[in-house]
Amino acid sequence: MTGGIHPTAIVASGARLARGVTVGPYCVIGAEVEVGEETWIGSHVVLDGRLRIGQRNRIFHFASLGAPPQDKKYGGEPTSVEIGDGNTIREYVTISRGTVQDVGVTRLGNENWIMAYSHIAHDCQIGGRTIFANGVQLAGHVTVGDWVIFGGMTLVHQFVHVGAHAFTGMGASLSQDLPPYVMAAGPMARPIGINAEGLKRRGFTPEAIAGLKKAYRTLYRSGLGLEEAKRELEAQAKACTPVRDILDFVARSKRGVIR
Numbered sequence: 331m332t333g334g335i336h337p338t339a340i341v342a343s344g345a346r347l348a349r350g351v352t353v354g355p356y357c358v359i360g361a362e363v364e365v366g367e368e369t370w371i372g373s374h375v376v377l378d379g380r381l382r383i384g385q386r387n388r389i390f391h392f393a394s395l396g397a398p399p400q401d402k403k404y405g406g407e408p409t410s411v412e413i414g415d416g417n418t419i420r421e422y423v424t425i426s427r428g429t430v431q432d433v434g435v436t437r438l439g440n441e442n443w444i445m446a447y448s449h450i451a452h453d454c455q456i457g458g459r460t461i462f463a464n465g466v467q468l469a470g471h472v473t474v475g476d477w478v479i480f481g482g483m484t485l486v487h488q489f490v491h492v493g494a495h496a497f498t499g500m501g502a503s504l505s506q507d508l509p510p511y512v513m514a515a516g517p518m519a520r521p522i523g524i525n526a527e528g529l530k531r532r533g534f535t536p537e538a539i540a541g542l543k544k545a546y547r548t549l550y551r552s553g554l555g556l557e558e559a560k561r562e563l564e565a566q567a568k569a570c571t572p573v574r575d576i577l578d579f580v581a582r583s584k585r586g587v588i589r
Contacts, residue, residue: 333368345377354391363396366415379427380410384440387413390420399426399452401470407434414440414458421446428453432471439476457494475510477532479525493579495532497525507583509549510575511542514588521550521588534572541570549576550589556580 333350335341341353344361350368353359354375363377366385373391377383381396389395396411398404409428412435419425423444428434432453439458444450448462451470460474463482468474472486475494485503486492493510502519511529513522524546529539548554548562560580567573580587 336373348385360396380408381413381427382410383413384415384417386415387417387419390418390423390446392421393419393423395419395423395425396427397424399429399470401429401452403431404429404452409434409452411436411438413438414442416441417444418442419444420448423448423450425450426452429470445482451488463500477528479528481515487585489585491579491583491585493575495525495528497528504588506585506588507579509579509587511572512546512576512588519588521546538570538572541566542572542576545570545573545576549580549587 333352335353336355338355339353339357341359342361345359346364348367351365352370354371354373356373357371357375359377362380364382366383368385369383369387371389375389376394377396379396407430411425411427417438425436428436429452436452436454438456441458442460444462445464447464448466450468453470454468454472456474457476459477461479463480465483466480468486469488471489473491475492477495478492479497481498481500481502483501484498487505490504491507493508495511496508497513499515502515503517504519508514511524513525515522524542526539545563545566549559563573563577567577
């Protein structure tokens with residue numbers, strides 16, 4: 331990218347744009363915005379508030395990043411949004427700044443692929459290499475691990491945690507936590523198996539995938555109560571290290587895991 335600011339863009343004097351940043355027509359960039367090297371910004375994009383964007387991001391037309399949260403408790407406090415490197419943020423995506431009722435920062439990690447019309451609400455914490463298909467909607471305070479894939483129109487309730495490598499089908503609605511590696515589907519999402527195909531693509535061994543499938547059957551198909559299942563998973567984690575991720579996630583869950 332060669333960089334450059336289109337003459338119709340409005341860039342506040344305090345904004346900091348690094349070398350090679352491209353700003354398209356009719357963009358509006360606020361005074362507290364920082365944009366890293368070789369980030370490309372399409373037309374009609376609004377970057378607002380205390381917003382820090384890393385390097386080599388692509389932000390497409392009509393996206394709105396860093397605006398005040400859709401939260402009636404917000405009183406203009408100096409909260410922020412932090413976006414990492416190498417993300418693709420497509421048309422009409424909205425990412426709101428944090429609130430003082432939580433960590434005060436909405437974070438998006440590195441190399442995420444956020445498709446059109448998706449919304450990431452205040453105080454969400456998103457890892458890296460995730461995929462949000464069109465129209466994914468996250469309520470406030472949601473935590474999403476690395477490599478998660480959300481099917482189109484997935485809805486996630488506030489405070490829900492989604493573990494690494496999890497997967498949702500189109501139109502899923504998550505009101506409880508989704509453990510790592512697990513797939514969920516349905517309007518009130520239910521577990522439907524391990525994300526085996528995704529794990530193969532990411533280099534997980536057949537033995538590890540088999541161990542995770544066994545752990546899934548223990549948690550969801552064995553008929554055991556949660557505490558009994560956790561004891562069984564503890565034993566399985568000794569032979570299959572990734573099972574520990576599921577066990578630890580379940581132990582930390584505050585909303586309860588989907589069942």
